[in-house]
Amino acid sequence: MHAKQGDQIVIETQTLDALRRHGEVIEVIGQGEREHYRIRWQDGHESIYFPGPAARVVSAD
Template sequence: MIASQGDRIVVESVHLDSGRRSGEVLEVLGDGDTRHYRIRWQDGHKSVYFPGPDARLADGG
């Protein structure tokens, strides 16, 4: 996944008892294979996120 500032991402849960998470990319950190992101999640908290295979860009932006 390659995202830009302002994109929305969705992270699918790998556990049955956990829900899908979504958030907005606030900042792109690193580049190339070390690209990671500062995300504001739907509950309002912010974190640095290294996307895995369960992450995708949300439809429509």
């Protein structure tokens, strides 16, 4: 997975009672397989995120 600043990260859930999470990429950290992101989530908090198999990128373009 590769994202750039301004893209949206969407995390699909595997359980029926959990909500889909999404946030904006505000910083790309690392390169290649070690790439991870600083995300501003929909509730306003920020965190460092290492993407897993449930994540997808929605391009800002």
